Amino acid sequence: MHTQLIAHIRKFVPISEEEAAVIASCTQVRQVKKKQPLLKEGQVCTTHYFVTKGVLRLYALTDRGTEQIIQFAIDNWWLSDYMSFDKQTPSGFYIQAVEDTTLLCIERSAQEQLFAQIPQLESYFRIVFQRAYAASLMRIQYIFCLTKEERYHHFNNAYPEFVQRIPQYMLASFLGFTPEFLSKTRAKKG
């Protein structure tokens, strides 16, 4: 399990075997079942999650009681409520497993120790967040520049395997429209 994280880190920065062992010792493996919650609104988010296998979702409850999916995390993605994690304030989000998922968990305090011991990790996460931010801005571009139908086709072309893995109502929520609209769009051509 840890080897997958170590391999991912080594794509970006060099770390020794000893450092890899330190990282492993500061992370806990965790198996979560489909629909199992990891964070609820009002809680302070104290954990940084790395998905080794499976899917997590970060979502919010809207005024009208519906769930709005803000982000997914799949294999080799990090997820947390970074606002709550950073400032140690109550979260406005939920984190939940979409399917049976294997995670590595790093507590905030452990992460801080790791940064102090292994400075390359600052570099690693700098790159991870830089890319996540860039991807998030691209997503905003798609949201504003494409119609909802185009958005669906674009996402479907970019991540066809992922689209197969998740329920349609979750995909609809993530893309910012209703399940009915997705159903009708799929009925048109494919």
Place this chain on the structure above:
Amino acid sequence: MHTQLIAHIRKFVPISEEEAAVIASCTQVRQVKKKQPLLKEGQVCTTHYFVTKGVLRLYALTDRGTEQIIQFAIDNWWLSDYMSFDKQTPSGFYIQAVEDTTLLCIERSAQEQLFAQIPQLESYFRIVFQRAYAASLMRIQYIFCLTKEERYHHFNNAYPEFVQRIPQYMLASFLGFTPEFLSKTRAKKG
């Protein structure tokens, strides 16, 4: 000019006077006039911009030839096309000054040297990007969970001074609706 950047960095990580001098030596001050372009679609983005005074906008051209604003940068914000900057591929965006603006510019190669010489900068940018990513996800939440009218009021309450500084058609673009809609919304109450 550099002192403002140094002060900002020191809010997050400690750096010595010598290190501050190295940072200053690797950055160029630049004054840009309103509407002056800093990046055009098709160019590779090789510069990281830090706004000390003024406003920049990152925008894309849509299929229909209109400008879609993806991000603003104001005092003490960093801006670049991080996708293009990171991978050294042609950008799909434009960067332009919204008003007369004072910038610090760091070339990609200079930034890499700085990271090698001053590891705390990795930590600084890790924090900067983590917050930018968190803010971007919050923005996606607002886009999906609020109506366009609510979005305007929310943004107007959160950043009233900024709203005064930029033309309404730019605010409308940033918030994802038309200038006409914004005009009609403002006519309602405030």
Place this chain on the structure above:
DNA sequence: CGATTTTTTGAATCATATCAACGTACGTGG
């Protein structure tokens, strides 16, 4: 001041949501 840029206003149109009803699949316990 005149010229350009930005904002306003109104009417017609369009994309997408909503609601309700029905169909299908799925997984859980008997």
Place this chain on the structure above:
DNA sequence: CCACGTACGTTGATATGATTCAAAAAATCG
């Protein structure tokens, strides 16, 4: 392994929020 219940997906009719377009009014700039 089947049957039942719940969760998920589809469909059509109607409603609505926001866009589009065009034109006029206001603000800003050289």
